[in-house]
Amino acid sequence: MYEWNFAPVFSESGLLLAGFRNTLILTATALSGGLVAGLLLALARLSPKRWLSMPAGIVIEVFRTTPPLVQLFWFYFGLPIILAVEMTPFLAAALTFTIQSGAFFAEIFRAGIVSIERGQWEAASAIGMSHNQCMRRIILPQAVKRMFPSMMERSIELMKTTTLVATVSYADLLFQANEVAQKTFRPLEVFTVVALMYFFFISFVSFLAARMERRFARSGEFSL
Amino acid sequence: MTAPLLSLKNFAKSFDENQVFSGVNLDVQPGDRISILGASGSGKSTLLRCINLLETPDTGTLEIGGEIIGNPQRTGKARYRERDLRTLRQRVGMVFQQFNLFPHMTVAGNVAEGLVTVRGVAPAKARERALAELQRVGLADKADAYPSRLSGGQKQRVAIARTLAMDPEILLFDEPTSALDPALVGEVLGVIEQLAREGRTMLLVTHEIGFAYHVSTRILFLAERGIYESGTPDEILKNPKKPITQQFLAEHQRFQF
Numbered sequence: 084m085y086e087w088n089f090a091p092v093f094s095e096s097g098l099l100l101a102g103f104r105n106t107l108i109l110t111a112t113a114l115s116g117g118l119v120a121g122l123l124l125a126l127a128r129l130s131p132k133r134w135l136s137m138p139a140g141i142v143i144e145v146f147r148t149t150p151p152l153v154q155l156f157w158f159y160f161g162l163p164i165i166l167a168v169e170m171t172p173f174l175a176a177a178l179t180f181t182i183q184s185g186a187f188f189a190e191i192f193r194a195g196i197v198s199i200e201r202g203q204w205e206a207a208s209a210i211g212m213s214h215n216q217c218m219r220r221i222i223l224p225q226a227v228k229r230m231f232p233s234m235m236e237r238s239i240e241l242m243k244t245t246t247l248v249a250t251v252s253y254a255d256l257l258f259q260a261n262e263v264a265q266k267t268f269r270p271l272e273v274f275t276v277v278a279l280m281y282f283f284f285i286s287f288v289s290f291l292a293a294r295m296e297r298r299f300a301r302s303g304e305f306s307l
Numbered sequence: 308m309t310a311p312l313l314s315l316k317n318f319a320k321s322f323d324e325n326q327v328f329s330g331v332n333l334d335v336q337p338g339d340r341i342s343i344l345g346a347s348g349s350g351k352s353t354l355l356r357c358i359n360l361l362e363t364p365d366t367g368t369l370e371i372g373g374e375i376i377g378n379p380q381r382t383g384k385a386r387y388r389e390r391d392l393r394t395l396r397q398r399v400g401m402v403f404q405q406f407n408l409f410p411h412m413t414v415a416g417n418v419a420e421g422l423v424t425v426r427g428v429a430p431a432k433a434r435e436r437a438l439a440e441l442q443r444v445g446l447a448d449k450a451d452a453y454p455s456r457l458s459g460g461q462k463q464r465v466a467i468a469r470t471l472a473m474d475p476e477i478l479l480f481d482e483p484t485s486a487l488d489p490a491l492v493g494e495v496l497g498v499i500e501q502l503a504r505e506g507r508t509m510l511l512v513t514h515e516i517g518f519a520y521h522v523s524t525r526i527l528f529l530a531e532r533g534i535y536e537s538g539t540p541d542e543i544l545k546n547p548k549k550p551i552t553q554q555f556l557a558e559h560q561r562f563q564f
């Protein structure tokens with residue numbers, strides 16, 4: 084019978100918390116960057132101008148169809164060779180996950196935008212709005228509400244995918260957990276604690292999101 | 308005679324192989340109230356939508372106040388830039404069958420939106436104007452409600468107020484009462500009649516033939532890919548000369564008492 088002993092793990096809790104902090108920093112960076120990138124990619128993809136829509140489509144497809152670990156290695160080991168730039172683990176990770184989640188967010192934005200009835204475009208055009216004004220004032224505000232659940236889902240996915248950065252020695256929660264496991268010879272306890280940290284954090288965020296969603300629904304703007 | 312307010316010359320539109328109409332010419336003078344009748348699929352909506360360029364006509368020129376909109380090409384198809392569309396839509400307003408209110412904005416927000424976003428009017432001023440327009444359609448008390456809380460008739464009246472707030476010189480109505488319960492039709496027709504009495508220029512697609520008879524200065528009957536017959540309400544609705552018009556009206560009067 085295995086004898087659980089969490090004491091050595093808790094005595095190294097400083098390391099784990101530092102790792103958790105880094106995970107949050109990376110997730111927040113990639114999330115905010117990814118939302119901006121995703122919106123721009125979606126708008127470009129939906130543009131009637133082919134020189135905008137085609138490249139956007141290619142970027143989106145490439146990043147959706149290649150494994151995130153390959154993308155990470157490519158940015159970390161490959162990009163410095165081509166561009167002669169200095170790559171830190173954080174920079175490579177932030178770039179990879181910004182563009183990668185941007186590609187997924189772009190598809191969510193696009194689906195949300197095209198789900199808005201044509202009549203909304205027409206009514207806005209008929210009072211003289213330009214394409215950009217329609218998008219900003221009429222279409223996006225409605226689309227974002229419809230997209231909210233899939234956005235949340237994607238963000239949670241993103242947070243979990245960032246564990247891959249441990250492979251390029253960025254000191255995220257998983258990387259730190261490995262260190263602690265080797266130090267304490269208590270891998271079972273360490274990874275149990277780490278799983279619980281993800282579990283509680285993501286559950287808490289999901290709970291907040293569900294509440295916000297209910298509030299959106301209650302403000303009556305959902306139904307036509 | 309002064310230039311007509313709106314003039315269509317040799318308008319044509321097709322969707323793929325389907326020629327909806329061709330060779331349509333129409334002059335609209337200030338104060339004209341033109342009702343457009345015709346069977347389903349005769350191109351009433353398409354004609355109206357070509358007038359404010361929600362659809363691009365294949366050929367023809369569109370003049371407003373004597374000014375040509377867009378750049379006619381040698382092929383006969385004009386090119387319209389976003390600036391042309393804006394010029395046109397400042398002067399031509401449209402009311403839709405499905406209302407198309409903005410669900411994420413309050414009633415007053417809907418009416419003020421064009422003023423703020425397109426005209427750059429200060430929000431407080433725009434709201435004041437919106438309230439005045441809502442007053443006109445009898446909905447001042449709903450200013451802060453969301454559209455989802457309104458009845459169909461109320462929604463359509465808000466949509467009319469939204470259009471009026473932009474001070475268009477010409478109003479286009481595409482079956483404004485067709486999506487409504489019969490009991491709610493009257494309140495919307497009442498607002499349109501009021502606008503007619505004020506001397507507004509309007510083009511109205513409708514199946515309410517009695518209403519068309521009372522408010523119109525002219526009736527266009529669409530059939531056979533164009534304006535099949537046109538004239539005063541008495542000429543067209545009481546004494547139609549041509550067979551398809553006669554048949555259409557007979558069909559419509561079958562269940563009248």
Ligand SMILES: Nc1ncnc2c1ncn2[C@@H]1O[C@H](COP(=O)(O)OP(=O)(O)OP(=O)(O)O)[C@@H](O)[C@H]1O
Pocket residue numbers: 322325327345346347348349350351352353354
């Ligand atoms: N966006 C479109 N794409 C392809 N065909 C269209 C489109 N819009 C209209 N049509 C076709 O053009 C023809 C005229 O349609 P339109 O909607 O103008 O008729 P309508 O007179 O308004 O009919 P209704 O009384 O049913 O509203 C129809 O054959 C219709 O199928």
Ligand SMILES: [Mg+2]
Pocket residue numbers: 351352353482
């Ligand atoms: Mg129609």
